[in-house]
Amino acid sequence: MSHAPTTPRFKQxxxxxxxxxxxxxxxxxxxxxxxxxxxxxxxxxxxFDALRDxxxxxxxxxxGHLDLYLEEYEKNVLAAGGHVHWAETAEDxxxxxxxxxxxxxxxxxNKGKTMISEECGINDHLAENGIKPVETDxxxxxxxxxxxxxxxxxxxxxxVTVPEVRxxxxxxxxxLPADRNLDGLDTLLAEARTVxxxxxxxxxxxxxxxxxxxAETGQSVIVTNEGNGDLSQSLPKVHIVLASLEKIVPTLEDxxxxxxxxxxxxxxxxxSVYTTFSSGPRRAEDPDGPxxxxxxxxxxxxxNMLGTEFQDMLRCIRCGACMNHCPVYQxxxxxxxxxxxxxxxxxVLTPSLIGxxxxxxxxxxxxxxxxxxxxxxxxxxxxxxxxxxxEREFEKRLTPGTVRWGLGLWAFFARRPALYRIGxxxxxxxxxxxxxxxxxxxxxxxAGGWTDHRDFPKPEGATFMxxxxxxxx
Amino acid sequence: MSARDRILARVRSAATAxxxxxxxxxxxxxxxxxxxxxxxxxxxxxxARIDQFESKLKGVDATVSRIASAADLPNALAEELRRRNLPxxxxxxxxxxxxxxxxxxxxxxxxxxxxxxxxxxxxxxxxVAETGTLALTSGPDNPxxxxxxxxxxxVVIRARDIDGGFEEMWARFREIGADPRTVNLxxxxxxxxxxxxxLQLGAHGPVALHVFIIEDE
Numbered sequence: 200m201s202h203a204p205t206t207p208r209f210k211q212x213x214x215x216x217x218x219x220x221x222x223x224x225x226x227x228x229x230x231x232x233x234x235x236x237x238x239x240x241x242x243x244x245x246x247f248d249a250l251r252d253x254x255x256x257x258x259x260x261x262x263g264h265l266d267l268y269l270e271e272y273e274k275n276v277l278a279a280g281g282h283v284h285w286a287e288t289a290e291d292x293x294x295x296x297x298x299x300x301x302x303x304x305x306x307x308x309n310k311g312k313t314m315i316s317e318e319c320g321i322n323d324h325l326a327e328n329g330i331k332p333v334e335t336d337x338x339x340x341x342x343x344x345x346x347x348x349x350x351x352x353x354x355x356x357x358x359v360t361v362p363e364v365r366x367x368x369x370x371x372x373x374x375l376p377a378d379r380n381l382d383g384l385d386t387l388l389a390e391a392r393t394v395x396x397x398x399x400x401x402x403x404x405x406x407x408x409x410x411x412x413x414a415e416t417g418q419s420v421i422v423t424n425e426g427n428g429d430l431s432q433s434l435p436k437v438h439i440v441l442a443s444l445e446k447i448v449p450t451l452e453d454x455x456x457x458x459x460x461x462x463x464x465x466x467x468x469x470x471s472v473y474t475t476f477s478s479g480p481r482r483a484e485d486p487d488g489p490x491x492x493x494x495x496x497x498x499x500x501x502x503n504m505l506g507t508e509f510q511d512m513l514r515c516i517r518c519g520a521c522m523n524h525c526p527v528y529q530x531x532x533x534x535x536x537x538x539x540x541x542x543x544x545x546x547v548l549t550p551s552l553i554g555x556x557x558x559x560x561x562x563x564x565x566x567x568x569x570x571x572x573x574x575x576x577x578x579x580x581x582x583x584x585x586x587x588x589x590e591r592e593f594e595k596r597l598t599p600g601t602v603r604w605g606l607g608l609w610a611f612f613a614r615r616p617a618l619y620r621i622g623x624x625x626x627x628x629x630x631x632x633x634x635x636x637x638x639x640x641x642x643x644x645x646a647g648g649w650t651d652h653r654d655f656p657k658p659e660g661a662t663f664m665x666x667x668x669x670x671x672x
Numbered sequence: 673m674s675a676r677d678r679i680l681a682r683v684r685s686a687a688t689a690x691x692x693x694x695x696x697x698x699x700x701x702x703x704x705x706x707x708x709x710x711x712x713x714x715x716x717x718x719x720a721r722i723d724q725f726e727s728k729l730k731g732v733d734a735t736v737s738r739i740a741s742a743a744d745l746p747n748a749l750a751e752e753l754r755r756r757n758l759p760x761x762x763x764x765x766x767x768x769x770x771x772x773x774x775x776x777x778x779x780x781x782x783x784x785x786x787x788x789x790x791x792x793x794x795x796x797x798x799x800v801a802e803t804g805t806l807a808l809t810s811g812p813d814n815p816x817x818x819x820x821x822x823x824x825x826x827v828v829i830r831a832r833d834i835d836g837g838f839e840e841m842w843a844r845f846r847e848i849g850a851d852p853r854t855v856n857l858x859x860x861x862x863x864x865x866x867x868x869x870x871l872q873l874g875a876h877g878p879v880a881l882h883v884f885i886i887e888d889e
Contacts, residue, residue, distance in 0.1 A: 229869050246711045253708035260700070263689025266680050267697045279853075285676040337875055338866035354866065361868040388864070388872050395876060400787055415701055418855075426820045426862040426877025433816050433854075444679065449700045451845075455838040456708040466865075470803040472732070473877070474857040482853055485810060486765065487784040487817045498679050506686035 204553055206537035209560040216531040225358045226532050233523035236467025237574065247463070254460050255578045257453050258514040261445075262505065268414040268447045269496070275417025279479030281492040289319040292497050296321055296406070296439060297328055299493055303437045305330050305403040311421060311428030312336040313408030314352055314517065315441040315497055317539045318552070321406070332406075333398050335427040337391055344371045350533030350541065353465050353519040358532050361387075395427070405431035405489070409442035410516070411457060412494070415450045418476040419494060422461065426473055438477070438489035444496045445513040451476075457516055460576035465518040500552045508587050512547050514577040521571035521581060527564050536561055543571035543581040550588050559597050562588035620664055627658040703846070714802035714837025721801045722885065725834050728804025732860030733873060734881040741888040745828060746775050752882055753778070753791060758824060764793040767813040769828065785821030792822030796858075796883075797850070798841045799834035803859055806883065807841060810854035819856055825878035827858070830886045 205212060216222050241247045261268055273283045286292035292315070300308055308325055310316065310332055322332040322343075334343040338356035342349060344367045349355030356364075365381050368390055381387055407428045411420040419440040421428045432438045448454050454476075462468040481488030504510055522528040522542025533541035538558065540548045546565060550558035562585035571581045592598050593606075612619040634640050634657035643650050660666065673681070687693065716724045726736045739748045753760055761779040763786075764770045770780075770793065785792065794814055798807035806827050810816045819825060835841040844850075862877030873879055 232869055244711050244713065246709045249709045250711070257708065260689070260696075263687060264693050264697050266683040266687060267693060269680065269683070271697070271701065285674070285679055287675045287679060291675060335876065336866070337864045341866065354869070356866050357869065364867050384867055384870055384872060387867050388875065391867075392874065392876060396787065399876075415703075424862065425864045425875035427875070429816070429820045429856070430876055433820065444683075449697070450703055451842040452703070452708070452839055453700075455842070458838075459711065468732075468859075469728075470732075470805055470857070470859040472858065472860050472862060474805075474859075476855040476857075478851075478853060480853075482811075484812050485853060486812055486815045488810065488853055496679075498682075502679060502682035502686065505683060506688055510688075 204538040204549075204557055206549060206553070206558050206560060209535065209537055209564065212535035212537055213531045213564075216535045221360055221363065222358050222532050222534075225360050226529060229354070229357050230529050233467070233519070237464055237520060237523070238467075240463040240467040240469065243469075244459075244463070247460070250456060250459050251576050251578055253456050254516075254576060255514060257448065257456055258577060261447055261449065262510060262513055265445070265447065265505070268449060269444060272412055272414040272417055272447055275414070276479065276492075276494055277417075279417050279492075281417065281479040281494060284493060284495045286319075286495050286497045286499070289497075289499050292319040292441070292495055292499070293321060293324040295495050296441070297324060297330075299437065299439055299491075300325065300330050300404050301328075303403050303491070305437075307331045307333060307398070307402040308404045308406055309399060309402035309431040309435060310334045310336075310339065311405070311407035311431040312339055312355070312423065313406065313441050314349075314539060315408055315443055316406060317349060318499065319441070319497065321441070333395075333402065335395055335398070335431050336423070337388075337425060337427070340391060340395065341367060344368075348534070348539070351519060351522065352517050352540065352544075358534065399430045399434050402431075402435045404437045404439060405433075405435040406439045406441060407432050409440050409446055409494075410461070411448050411454050412442055412446045413449075413451060413454055413476065414447055416476070416478060418478045420454060420474065420476050422458070422471045422474050424466070424468075424472045429473055429475055432475075432477065432489065433487055436489060437491040437493070438480075440477075440492075440494045442494060442496060443501055444498055445501055461516055461518055464520040464574065464576040504551050509547065509551055509584055511579050512544070512551065512584060514579055515544055515548070516577060517544075518576060520574045520576065524570040524574050526566060526568060526570070536564070543585070544579075547579075547581055547584045547588065550591075555588060555591050555595060556597060559588065559592040559595075562586075562592070620662065623662050623664075627662060630655075630658050710837055710839055711802065714800075714839070716801050716836045721836055722831050722834060722887075725799055725801040725804055726885065728801065729860070729881075729883055730804075732804055733863075734804070734860050734883055736883045736885065738885045738887055740886075742769050742773070742828075742886055745769075745884060745886075746773055746778060748884055749793070749826060750776070750778055752826065756824060756880070758791050762791050762793050762826070763789060763818060763822075765812060765814045765818065767795045769795060784815040785817030787821075789818070789821045789823060791824045791826065792818040793826045793828065794818055796827050796829040797833065798844065799829045800836075800838055800841055800857075801834055802837040805838075806858045808856040808858060809850065809852035810856070811852055816854050816856060819858060820862075820877045822878050823874075824880045824882065825861070826882050826884065828884045828886065830888070834885075
């Protein structure tokens with residue numbers, strides 16, 4: 200599934216998400232799980248921070264030599280009998296995938312989890328052309344039944360509650376007895392397993408993403424816990440790998456460094472259950488595996504990030520730690536962000552890929568608390584890059600008038616320190632007076648956005664500058 | 673200009689790395705530029721290594737038993753099938769260890785995985801003690817689909833094929849020039865937390881993973 204971005208409506212999306220009882224129930228169930236598991240997993244490896252440094256350095260090295268590694272990778276895929284397709288845009292990617300599927304005579308296409316497919320709208324495009332895409336990752340399958348998009352990059356159905364899954368299965372699995380028992384989580388899983396197992400054997404084409412592409416060997420690497428990606432790529436006649444071009448790593452040792460930080464950051468595992476390295480189609484003596492192997496290398500705006508202040512974002516390995524730890528994501532979930540990539544990584548990537556005009560609201564969805572950067576395995580300076588986007592938004596005069604007016608007012612005083620200090624002293628005195636003996640303010644002019652939800656505390660003590668001069672730092 | 677050439681031209685014009693870029697890439701690809709740290713848990717040796725491999729496997733919901741030699745495999749497998757109430761049948765590839773074994777009353781079949789596979793058997797070319805990971809390499813001796821379609825997946829590994837960490841394993845791949853189409857790193861049975869964020873085993877792949885470690889030699 201892919202839908203037109205609703206990113207420009209971010210503010211309304213957020214309000215809707217905050218008022219949505221189901222989303223709030225699902226989010227509160229997920230909130231601590233990811234955070235606790237990551238914390239535990241990173242503590243068991245004393246070298247974890249050194250591994251993060253190494254992972255950052257290796258990806259910086261790749262981005263500085265990306266053209267050479269892409270050529271080496273392509274050479275090795277071709278040597279293994281695979282095909283490489285270069286897609287400059289999402290539209291190119293859709294056309295390439297459809298062409299391969301048509302040549303394979305595909306009626307059904309099985310999908311392992313791929314965010315590139317979401318980014319390019321592959322499912323809708325295939326469906327419009329009479330080919331049925333079937334998502335096989337359990338979470339992706341659930342949201343496909345619901346006609347939704349993923350709300351998290353590794354837990355796509357994190358917003359869906361168990362009763363909703365139960366209802367969806369009853370509604371869609373109509374070939375099963377209507378009065379069957381679906382009470383337990385295990386019965387739901389078993390049903391999905393049986394339904395999807397059949398589908399693996401029906402598809403003519405399997406599409407997966409790639410967590411990495413290894414230049415040295417021409418292999419694509421997928422990392423999953425379910426095994427759906429492997430069934431999707433082993434059983435059909437044709438395997439298509441969708442990968443953005445920055446997914447390259449030089450060697451198997453480099454891939455290992457990434458693996459050592461990926462699962463720990465994503466799900467708190469030391470290793471995900473299945474990590475699969477694939478090169479080319481099945482060999483003459485192989486009893487299974489696809490007869491054709493295609494890789495689509497997608498640019499879609501990424502080369503324009505190279506050499507800019509947004510290059511560091513191309514180190515991202517899509518673990519989801521930034522969104523798991525983000526107070527904004529934790530409150531509104533992924534759909535409010537309005538496009539494929541939510542949370543802090545989405546706030547930086549979205550304006551890069553769909554433009555600051557449509558995506559410019561997302562970098563404002565941050566308190567700049569810095570938790571995202573502090574947990575990012577690739578040490579991506581997410582808050583700094585969100586600030587760059589805010590600057591660009593302001594320069595392009597896309598920022599709302601009231602914000603520009605407020606910033607202008609602040610700038611006027613900031614450039615006149617004496618006035619600024621008088622202003623803060625007067626402001627504090629006024630706030631104290633208004634708060635009275637209660638010690639907090641339930642209402643405040645121009646600050647309804649704050650006081651509608653919680654009281655504003657009464658200012659205590661002297662101003663910062665007064666304290667600073669007084670020698671208290 | 674093709675899409676390929678346009679993309680590569682954009683990458684090249686934005687390349688920020690200094691110095692001889694070609695030489696830097698060649699050095700890295702030559703494999704003598706191990707710059708990343710190898711965690712201590714990826715450096716175990718001897719008996720401690722086998723113990724670590726076993727305990728890491730158990731930590732990811734796999735079960736493990738040790739057997740003295742390959743000749744003990746049929747009995748050990750029969751016992752496991754009985755314990756799990758599974759039919760006395762197994763499917764595997766053409767690995768010589770399986771082809772030459774005396775399976776007695778276990779019904780055997782050979783070939784890739786089918787829709788219903790109650791129990792499958794694979795041989796892991798390598799194991800990694802660092803994380804309790806099995807490395808299965810594709811080919812006629814080891815069909816990939818047996819690893820994913822078996823409801824209970826049995827894997828045999830010789831103790832001497834267990835490496836401390838991943839670097840050691842990749843070095844051994846290079847040493848023997850191993851170049852299989854697929855390398856499957858397997859760390860536990862299949863799982864998913866996509867329904868209600870509760871982890872459950874057996875999402876699409878095996879519900880259970882049992883590893884036999886052969887201790888001979």
